[in-house]
Amino acid sequence: MKNLPEWVVPKLNEIRKEMGLAEINPNVNDFGYWAPVVRKVKNGLYRMYYSIVCPAHSTVPTPGRSAPLSA
Numbered sequence: 001m002k003n004l005p006e007w008v009v010p011k012l013n014e015i016r017k018e019m020g021l022a023e024i025n026p027n028v029n030d031f032g033y034w035a036p037v038v039r040k041v042k043n044g045l046y047r048m049y050y051s052i053v054c055p056a057h058s059t060v061p062t063p064g065r066s067a068p069l070s071a
Contacts, residue, residue: 004028008052030055 008031013023032053039047 004031004052008054012054026055 009026009028012026016023033050034053035048035050037049039049041047
């Protein structure tokens with residue numbers, strides 16, 4: 001992946017809202033990508049399953065703080 005998919009930050013903020021946390025606008029360069037597997041669906045068609053690794057302060061409260069750091 002060359003760029004972070006456009007849906008990631010809005011979805012991250014949706015999850016944060018459900019947790020009662022404020023929206024953030026993290027640096028997209030702080031995200032990581034991991035593609036653990038590619039599976040053949042049929043001849044000429046493959047599906048890649050991947051993970052997007054979010055910056056730690058984006059989703060999980062830091063111990064000793066009431067809310068995560070904002071970007």
